[in-house]
Amino acid sequence: MLIMVILEFTFRFLPVSEPPNRVLPTRDDPIVRYYPNDEWLYSVAWNFVIVNQTRTNNKGWVSDIDYVKDAETPLLAFVGDSFVQAGQLPWRDSCHGRLSTKLDGQIRVYSFGHNAAPLSQYLGYAQYIRDTYSPVGLVIPIIENDFDQSFRHAIKQTRHHMFFAFEEAPNGELVLVPPAVKAYKEPTSWFVALNRWVSQHSSLVRYRTNHVRDRFFPVWDDGTQESQFSPTASATAHPDTVQWARRATDAFLRMLPEKSGLDPARIVFVVDGLRPLHYTEGWEDQLDGSFHGVLRRYFKDQARADGYEVIDMHPVFVDHYRSHKEPFNWTRDKHWNALGHGLCAEQVAQSHVMKQVVTAASPMMGGAR
Numbered sequence: 001m002l003i004m005v006i007l008e009f010t011f012r013f014l015p016v017s018e019p020p021n022r023v024l025p026t027r028d029d030p031i032v033r034y035y036p037n038d039e040w041l042y043s044v045a046w047n048f049v050i051v052n053q054t055r056t057n058n059k060g061w062v063s064d065i066d067y068v069k070d071a072e073t074p075l076l077a078f079v080g081d082s083f084v085q086a087g088q089l090p091w092r093d094s095c096h097g098r099l100s101t102k103l104d105g106q107i108r109v110y111s112f113g114h115n116a117a118p119l120s121q122y123l124g125y126a127q128y129i130r131d132t133y134s135p136v137g138l139v140i141p142i143i144e145n146d147f148d149q150s151f152r153h154a155i156k157q158t159r160h161h162m163f164f165a166f167e168e169a170p171n172g173e174l175v176l177v178p179p180a181v182k183a184y185k186e187p188t189s190w191f192v193a194l195n196r197w198v199s200q201h202s203s204l205v206r207y208r209t210n211h212v213r214d215r216f217f218p219v220w221d222d223g224t225q226e227s228q229f230s231p232t233a234s235a236t237a238h239p240d241t242v243q244w245a246r247r248a249t250d251a252f253l254r255m256l257p258e259k260s261g262l263d264p265a266r267i268v269f270v271v272d273g274l275r276p277l278h279y280t281e282g283w284e285d286q287l288d289g290s291f292h293g294v295l296r297r298y299f300k301d302q303a304r305a306d307g308y309e310v311i312d313m314h315p316v317f318v319d320h321y322r323s324h325k326e327p328f329n330w331t332r333d334k335h336w337n338a339l340g341h342g343l344c345a346e347q348v349a350q351s352h353v354m355k356q357v358v359t360a361a362s363p364m365m366g367g368a369r
Contacts, residue, residue: 004204011203015051017043017210019200023060025162025179031128032114032162032179033060042087045332046211054087064220065100067110069132074360077135079125081288083143083272084113088335095270095336095344096139102349105305107361110135117163118149118251123176124164125261137357138260139348141270142299144292147245150252166251174251242294249299253306265305268353270344271296273314275329279321311347 017269018040025032044050058066062085078084078096086094092101100109110133122140129135133358150166161180169175199205257264261327274292300310317328328340336344348354 008202008204011207014203014207015041015043015048016203016207017041018206020054025181027178027181030164030178030181031124033112034062034114035064036060043211043224044088044330048211049332050330052087052089055091060114061110062087062091063111064097065110067133068108071108073106073108074137074258074357075110075133075135076137076139076357077110077129077133078111078113078139078141079122079129080111080113080141081117081143081146082115083141083335084111085115086113086335086341087115088333089338089341093133093338093341095141095154095341095348098342098345099348102345103358105271107357114162116149119146119248120150120165120176121163122146123252123255123259124178126256130259130261135260135262136266136360137353138262139270139353140267141272141344142296143272144295146275147248147295147299150248151244164207166248174247176251176255213275242291245295246298249295249302253302253308265309266356267355268309268311268348268351270311270348271300271304271313273312273317273328275317275334279327309352311351313347314343316343316347 017292020040021035023029023033023035033226036056036058038060039053039055042050042052042054047166054062055064059062061067063167076099081189084094084096086097091097094111095107096111110129112129113321117125129138163179165177165179184251256267260267274290274296296312296314300312303310317340320326320339322327326339328336328343330337
């Protein structure tokens with residue numbers, strides 16, 4: 001017991017990751033977000049290779065700027081999962097943070113991201129942003145795991161119950177359903193209550209849960225565990241998942257204009273590259289027929305056919321790595337590092353959607369933030 005006390009005392013002086021406080025969805029307010037004006041420590045791996053103090057603004061979104069509902073300047077909104085939340089690095093270094101700083105006073109750049117959010121949740125966010133902030137442009141990064149986390153049958157037993165999901169109607173069509181709101185239940189025994197309290201407040205327990213396992217498992221597996229999430233896994237090995245992912249893509253692209261209130265020409269998708277294939281020679285041979293290769297290609301083709309703008313980060317990453325040999329993700333974390341976010345910002349800044357947003361801002365240069 002004395003050893004445990006000493007360890008707990010020691011870890012309280014180390015940057016052990018902290019759980020964020022969430023505003024959970026309700027029937028009246030189905031949008032999950034974080035506590036307003038809150039902060040928590042994000043750190044990764046047994047040796048804390050990433051440490052960042054994450055902060056939320058007045059509306060509960062990870063950002064250094066407060067969001068204004070009725071500001072006059074045009075709004076470019078970012079929607080996404082943990083790549084938009086970007087808790088791994090300071091907000092100013094994120095893709096949207098860089099653009100917000102660069103365009104301050106000309107347009108507003110607001111981000112709406114939550115870790116693990118799938119395509120279906122992006123639709124919920126798009127409608128929320130439409131009704132609350134009236135954006136003139138929308139940026140949505142598309143990540144490898146967005147496709148197959150969108151279905152109610154796949155997320156029923158996970159934390160994803162906080163999100164909007166696709167459900168199959170009797171006629172076979174996919175429909176969007178709100179989060180499966182679950183009432184918070186007080187612990188039924190002192191043991192359960194104590195266990196919950198310790199798991200949230202003990203630095204030693206959080207270190208064991210969130211850090212030690214990273215010491216033994218690589219960022220990308222070798223195909224032997226959850227092989228459908230390996231970038232080079234064969235698509236033919238998971239035909240059902242591929243089929244569901246394609247249906248999710250079709251439903252998402254079909255619903256997004258109405259949910260966002262924007263024409264497809266005002267929406268740009270930033271499709272992540274197939275990391276870590278950029279770092280190896282002959283990646284082209286591994287791309288065709290892989291699970292993620294098939295889904296990325298399908299998403300890009302369908303989106304472009306429907307009139308959306310698509311930025312493919314894969315060739316951008318490949319060209320940059322060939323010239324500079326600098327990685328785009330963290331050593332022990334699959335998310336973009338500052339370089340990855342910087343390249344994203346460069347591409348979005350050159351997009352047709354950005355040009356439309358800047359054009360809309362021209363008559364009101366210097367408006368309210």
